[in-house]
Each structure stands twice: as structure tokens, then as C-alpha cells.
Amino acid sequence: MTVPPPPSQPPTVGMPGSDPEPVAEWWRKDGPRIPAPVHPEPPVHTPVPVGAGGPTAPASMEETAAAFWAPVGRILAEQVPAMAAQIGQQVTQLMTETEAQRSAREQVAYEARIAAERAERDALFAAAGESDAQRAERHRVEDVLNPGHRRDDLVGMVDLLASRISETPEERAVRLEAERELDKRRRRAREDAERAAAGETPEQRTRRHRQQQLADKREAATRARRERRRAARAAGPSDRVRRFRRWAILTAISAVGGYATGLVQITTPGGPMVGALLAFFGWGLDTHLRDRGRLRVSEVRGARPLILLVLARIPVASGLTVALGLGQVLAALPLYR
16 A cells, blocks of 8 residues: 655645745645555565474375365276176176177066056046046057057957968967067066065076076977977877887887796785786876886887886786786796706
8 A cells, every 4th residue: 555645735634824934844744754664574484394284284285185086986896896887787788688688687677667656647647637447448448559459349259269260280389389488588687676676686596597507498498399299299100100110119128027026926915906907007107207208118219228118017917917917927937046
């Protein structure tokens, strides 16, 4: 701030009753004193070595940086593992699941989204005063307008009957297989969503999918084997004669084994009824071992499966021998002399 110089004359000069004589030097020398401006003393800076500050010293750069990054590190420690697990699960899904599994999973997610939207619309219409009958009619109209919906009226039934009547057996088999496969994949996709919500880890999910794939392979092999058996059953009479001959030979070998082990001799005193009862229980065991009868005796191939089949059929062959009274025939064979 600049201080103006003192005036050369007193402020009473020129006023009525003032002294007209010129002002002497006393005014400037003995006049009012203007105090000189007071300037504060500059602060004294005392140098302090690095790291030797007292309790009131400012925080160092490391402490400031640590205080700044502490909340960030805590947030990252909480969010990064969850984000990494979610990204890893998505990458694992993209790398391990097949196209059909991905389609089924997307279909399940689409159905869940549609159900959520319908529930939201129901809540809005209920707040507006919609009755139960009106809501049921609105749901029916929405289902009819759905592109993938099959009509449930007379026209839809006629269309369904026409499509079923006109399809060939091969087309029907393909359609049923496709529906069964689609239902299985959608069921597994729902199971994946439920288990993920229950806390299943990606490693557990991958292990469970591997077990499901092994089960699918076994099921496919069993289905292919049954198809081959079904095709073999549709063969001509010559094949039937050959299969019966093979069945008779294997049953005779099992009966000889039953006589050699003494099962026929033990059962013979009981009579034909005991033999028939033994044959019945032996037939149940034999049928269970042959995939509940889907695998015929004449369809067994290989040395080890044939040996196991002959041993498993000893009870039924021994029971048939006793029931038919063929024990004396086996005793007359030169094998036991």
C-alpha cells in the first residue's frame, strides 16, 4: 500500500477566520505524524534432515502415497478376485461347452428373461386393477403371438395330427431323438444356473460336465448296441434258425457245467417243480445280466463274455434239465466216465 506525502499546508488554510499569512515550515516538521507501515518479520526456516521430523512434521511422500492408495487397494482386493472368477468362468464356458450346450444355456436365459418381463407386466397390470380372468386371457394371447408356440385349439391339434401322420418312421425317430436331446440340454443348463447360484465353483462345474459327457458316451454306445440288436431281430428265418442253434449249444454247455458242479444232482430229488423254480430264478438273474433281456444269448461275442455267459446261465440250464427230466441223459454222457 502506497502512503501519500503530507500536505504542504494545514487543512484550515483558506477557511474563514484562519491566518492569511503563509504557512511556515513548522507544519511539515511539527505537524501530525503518519505512522510508518509495519512489515511482519519473515518466518525463520530451520532445515530438518529427511526422516528426522518431529511429531508435528508433515507426512512424507511415502506416507501420503500409502494413505492415498490404501482405499484403492482395499477396493481392488475385494473386486478383482470376483471379476477374475467371473471372467474365468465365462472363458471356461466358451472353451469347454459345445454349440448345443451353448444354445440350450442361451435358451434357458431367454426363457428366464421372458418370465421376468411377464412378472413385471403382471405387477403393473395388477396395480392398474386387472382381474384374474383378464390376466389369464392376456397370457393366452401372448402365448399365441409367441413365434415358437404351438396352438392348443382344434386347428393346432389338426396340424399336429397331420404332421405326425405324414412323417416316416425315420423322421419320427430323428424328431424324438432331437426333442430328447434338447430337453436334456435345457435341463442341464437349468441345473448349471441353479448350482452356480448355490456357489458351485468353475472347477466343480467342469468336473461335473466331464462326468456327464462320459455318461452320454456310455448311453450312446448302449443305444447303438440296442439298435444293432433290433436290426438283427428283423432278419430272415435263416438267421433265426442260426440264433436258436447257438442258444441251444450254449444252454447245453451250461447244463453240463451244472451237472459237473453237482447242482443238477442236488436239485433232482426235489422234482420238476423245484427244477422249474430254479430255472425261473436263474432266468431272472440271466436276464438282468443281459441288460434286462435286450442282449440275446446268440448275440454275445468274444471268449471272455461267452465264458461269463455260460457261468451265469448254469442255474437256468440246470433248472431246465431237472424240469425236463434230462438228468439221466447228462449222466449217460461219456464226459463223466
